[in-house]
Amino acid sequence: MDFRKKLAALLLALAATAAGAQPSGGAQKLPVGWYVTESAPKRYEAGVDTGSTCEGSRSAYLRSLTTDATGYGTFMQVFGAQDYRGKRLRFSAMTRIKDVDGWAGLWMRVEGPDPKQPLAFDNMQSRALVGTVGCKRYEVVLDVPKEATAIMAGLIMSGTGQAWLDGVRFEVVDASVPVTDLLASRPVVASTGPASLDDEPFPVAKNDQVPMGRIGDVWFNHGRVATDKPYTRRKDGVWVSILSEEIYEHGIEVTGTYGQRPVDLKVKAGGPKTLVDGTWGAEPVNILISPEKLVMRWGRFTRELPRDKSAQVDSTCNRYQVSDGMRVTDQVDVCGAALSTRPPTAQLVVALLANGFRATLPPQNFPIPQPPVRSRQALDTERGVTGGAVSP
Template sequence: MDFRKKLVTLLLALAATAAGAQPSGGSQKLPVGWFVTESAPKRYEASVDGSAPCEGTRSASLRSLTEDANGYGTFMQAFGAQDYRGKRLRFSASVRIKDVEGWAGLWMRVEGPDPKQPLAFDNMQSRALVGTRGCKRYEVVLDVPKEATAILAGIIMSGTGQAWLDGVRFDVVDASVPVTDLLASPPVVASSGPAGLEDAPVTVAKNDQLPLGRVGDVWFNHGRVASDKPYTRRADGVWVSILSEEIYEHGIAVTGTYGQRQLDLKVKAGGPRTVIDGTWGGETVNILISSEKLVMRWGRLTRELARDKSAQVDGSCNRYQEKDGPRVTDQLDVCGAAQTTRPPPAQLVIALLANGFKPALPAQSFPIPGPPARSRQALDTERGSNNGIATQ
């Protein structure tokens, strides 16, 4: 069957089975070739819906059945890759969502001889759909290598809510259409200016050592976070430290282990501010980055810094400071992709946690004065001392 016939068959199957479906919840007939997979049984339900389609007369719907925000479900299909080997394939559809707490998006995966090692993959995690959104056409684009055996595609939802899918298309496209492959080496992105969470990033040349963004002294790109315990990104998208701690990125959610503490955060961006909230080590985390201030809270620790608009810093950075009179008592620079409307969630979280929630003096600054010494023993540098500093 050639490509056009396959496409027509898929669309006709979707419309025909939708027209004959009965409103009986999970027992509704699904379009031929489509099915539901989920992280645990009875958490998600797929059906057909004719109430408000984006295109045509019917939509397929994926809906959460529980309030558990940790699960995921996908409405998907799988087919042989033989017709698309050596080609660039675009999967597109019209999608709308309602009350999605977590994230949703289209996804496509190209499998080879080993299903555990996908050849190409994208689930829109860098442009996840959250909340309630009206009809819009989205797409994922992947190259299909000659060794490909199967292609899987559909819509995924993590957490709770409902998503609708229609107008499904599979198109072979030429090289002028960029791939969205998360397993490929994407171009490095830098910020267009310091004032901006409102400005879109600018694409620059790819270089493994070229920073994509920076928080304090911790820089990152698409494959590395250069903190004191560096993290690197594996081919499967998992970030792994030199201590073998793993951090996972699921759309706006960042989970895993950092500093031997369990991590469960969400990165909410896309407007004039970026908000990160959740828990780390059982303590509540709340971080706010805006063009005016930076606030970092974890349990009882708080850093609250105002942006210094007069600071002479690199053009892609915002400098945030706290002062006690003329003295700077805390300082942190947020640069590049870390302060754009689309920061990479995992890298941003790792970089912020690596800087910590306690005030940090800027380099080459005088220490904050302490209380006066009230005894001779406090100045004794001959007993129990370390480099001339009393170890009381």
């Protein structure tokens, strides 16, 4: 189908309503080609609203039906990728939200031959809409590879509240429009550490320096997790470190050895939150990655970092940090595929364990406050006198 005809059909579908429309603000039949998916039955509903639209005379909405803030729902459509292969596609819509306790945003996903490995994905989680926000046009931009099979797009809301969209557009754009892909690769600064010329190179994937996700300073891709003792993926699918420690994937379960301790963890994802539970060594592990906070527990150690939504970070990242006044006392950035609804399990687990369960001071932070010096001699830097705690 011609692109313009397809675009017109999509816009017409969103504007269509059933016969016997209800008064302004009332629910009507869903537009043709759109449907609702949710984390649990009867938690969300979608419909067509004729009141207070952003653009045009009708808008579609997604509304929570319960007070349970742990669920999520999407108002979405699926269409074939054949018309967009090899092109850059922008999905945009006028969007507004009301009383959203959680987050909301547009999302788009490009499917390939393996549904477990999306080719491109963005759900605006790193620039999510929260609370009450008026009409504004938002967009998601993804490259559609030649092997793409289908494209999914729509509106997602986690938690409670209501979100509307109208003025839906699907446009092919040129390379001057940047992608918002959470899985997009980007260059990595080469290591400045010394390397021995006598050391034989450890076999790594061809895309060694192309990350698809990052947690803290640890980035990963399909073949490598760049910890201080890197893990690489062998042809048999086993991840092995330079110390010959091995990590195995069994669906959502990850087993093996990390840091000379046995690992037995399960990664539960698929919604706005990712949970990692199990054991590392003899101690229980419980990790939560959500739009609101990052919680990492291992035995008696706990790191709980709220998300700083005002932080100036890459658009594919969430910054979680703890501050004491102007001083940051703990900080972790979670980026790219680590935020997706289907994160790569082995890479995610290794990257999380590598970040540790104790607070990490970020670089260029304010110095740790010290007790005031009460010696005049301590100010005499020309003579290099440090002085004692002698009162002036």
